[in-house]
Amino acid sequence: MRKILIVGAGQSGLQLALGLQSQGYEVTLMSNRTADEIRAGRVMSTQCMFDTALQHERDLQINFWESQAPRIEGLGVSVAAPGSHEAPEGSQRAIDWVGKLDGYAQSVDQRVKMAGWMETFAQRGGQLVIHGAAVSDLDFFASRYDLTMVSAGKGELVSMFGRDAGRSPYDAPQRALAVAYVHGLGPRPEHPDYDAVRCNLVPGVGELFVMPTYTTSGRADILFWEGIPGGPLDAFQGVKDPEEHLAVTLELMEKFLPWEYARATKVELTDANGTLAGRYAPTVRNPVGRLPSGGLVLGVADVVVANDPITGQGSNSASKCAASYLASIVERGDQPFDGDWMRTAFERYWTTAQHVTKWTNAMLAPPPEHILNLIGAAGQLQPVADRFANGFNDPSDFENFFYDPEKTNAYLASLTG
Numbered sequence: 001m002r003k004i005l006i007v008g009a010g011q012s013g014l015q016l017a018l019g020l021q022s023q024g025y026e027v028t029l030m031s032n033r034t035a036d037e038i039r040a041g042r043v044m045s046t047q048c049m050f051d052t053a054l055q056h057e058r059d060l061q062i063n064f065w066e067s068q069a070p071r072i073e074g075l076g077v078s079v080a081a082p083g084s085h086e087a088p089e090g091s092q093r094a095i096d097w098v099g100k101l102d103g104y105a106q107s108v109d110q111r112v113k114m115a116g117w118m119e120t121f122a123q124r125g126g127q128l129v130i131h132g133a134a135v136s137d138l139d140f141f142a143s144r145y146d147l148t149m150v151s152a153g154k155g156e157l158v159s160m161f162g163r164d165a166g167r168s169p170y171d172a173p174q175r176a177l178a179v180a181y182v183h184g185l186g187p188r189p190e191h192p193d194y195d196a197v198r199c200n201l202v203p204g205v206g207e208l209f210v211m212p213t214y215t216t217s218g219r220a221d222i223l224f225w226e227g228i229p230g231g232p233l234d235a236f237q238g239v240k241d242p243e244e245h246l247a248v249t250l251e252l253m254e255k256f257l258p259w260e261y262a263r264a265t266k267v268e269l270t271d272a273n274g275t276l277a278g279r280y281a282p283t284v285r286n287p288v289g290r291l292p293s294g295g296l297v298l299g300v301a302d303v304v305v306a307n308d309p310i311t312g313q314g315s316n317s318a319s320k321c322a323a324s325y326l327a328s329i330v331e332r333g334d335q336p337f338d339g340d341w342m343r344t345a346f347e348r349y350w351t352t353a354q355h356v357t358k359w360t361n362a363m364l365a366p367p368p369e370h371i372l373n374l375i376g377a378a379g380q381l382q383p384v385a386d387r388f389a390n391g392f393n394d395p396s397d398f399e400n401f402f403y404d405p406e407k408t409n410a411y412l413a414s415l416t417g
């Protein structure tokens with residue numbers, strides 16, 4: 001059977017490894033951490049995944065936590081009103097609505113999922129190598145495999161894949177990220193009977209995302225600030241103490257988003273590794289990396305398309321990339337995995353990924369008037385709220401009603417008659 005090396009055991013690498021393994025491929029998976037180290041380590045993401053991406057896991061029967069993880073049935077948007085003397089900054093909402101998802105979303109802490117999937121891969125007879133691979137390692141190993149794929153996320157191995165400037169409009173981070181996993185968050189009073197991702201926008205300042213998750217200690221919620229660099233939310237650099245990180249998170253919520261703070265007054269961190277802060281530039285890369293001795297490797301998911309998490313798409317995209325590459329590999333049969341095949345496999349994935357990148361990059365910029373009108377109209381027109389929410393599952397739909405003012409106006413007119 002054909003031999004495949006996968007470097008990096010995250011959403012894409014493990015999903016590919018388990019998928020290829022179930023099709024009879026001889027898979028070696030290289031991870032820089034053991035399952036126990038991942039499980040006991042720092043949180044890595046908020047990893048909210050929508051129905052299409054979750055279905056790829058169901059298709060492989062690796063949806064092990066589906067019954068335990070909270071079902072996220074809605075996605076809401078709140079926009080803080082500009083401050084005034086009567087209503088201090090952020091105390092009022094200019095916009096507040098929730099759209100219903102056609103299929104539920106779920107977030108399973110990557111510490112739980114990756115550790116569990118890695119153990120499953122090994123139990124099923126997969127070759128698991130615990131080693132932080134350098135380019136020289138890949139150069140040595142790649143010739144022994146029919147195909148080598150690099151799914152090492154945003155780590156150093158991305159240097160093997162050149163930046164695609166034409167597909168990467170930003171060359172610097174657009175948000176400072178700060179995540180806290182907590183127990184004790186109350187429900188949003190607007191929908192106490194179901195869970196939703198709540199997107200809270202503070203114009204010119206940044207965003208707070210609040211969502212339920214399933215973590216190492218069971219159900220929890222995530223408070224995730226995305227701050228415009230240099231602004232008031234860019235306050236986490238240098239904060240090392242997790243309790244201080246939580247305190248800063250809550251102070252900013254009290255100041256800018258009191259309606260979210262109101263349900264967070266009793267929260268505590270899930271664990272000492274339940275916080276994360278950082279930033280990165282959204283980047284699309286050339287999918288084929290050349291090793292010093294001439295061998296070629298194929299980049300996977302974040303290695304080749306890393307978007308800002310403002311739209312919560314990276315894990316979804318990693319799942320979609322893994323599913324697309326799996327199909328391309330299986331369809332290739334016994335023919336060589338050469339450079340042309342690698343580029344074709346990537347372009348097949350890009351037909352989906354391009355919509356994610358376009359939409360995510362649009363959401364990082366100040367919204368033009370027609371988008372403000374659209375988001376505002378969703379407060380009165382439930383179909384608009386629902387359609388916007390379901391765009392998180394299939395961002396290609398935004399082409400039909402989001403970017404072009406004429407299409408937005410025509411869509412709104414079609415609903416209002």
Ligand SMILES: Cc1cc2nc3c(=O)[nH]c(=O)nc-3n(C[C@H](O)[C@H](O)[C@H](O)COP(=O)(O)OP(=O)(O)OC[C@H]3O[C@@H](n4cnc5c(N)ncnc54)[C@H](O)[C@@H]3O)c2cc1C
Binds near residue numbers: 008010153311313
């Ligand atoms: C704060 C934050 C919030 C996010 N929220 C969401 C969200 O709500 N929804 C969503 O869909 N996405 C979200 N994302 C994005 C998502 O987490 C990533 O896009 C996704 O995990 C990418 O999957 P991947 O398989 O490409 O890489 P990763 O999940 O990063 O996995 C890469 C793996 O490779 C390992 N590795 C790295 N270097 C080496 C090496 N040299 N040798 C061996 N192993 C190596 C790493 O340790 C890691 O285990 C968020 C990201 C961040 C930072």
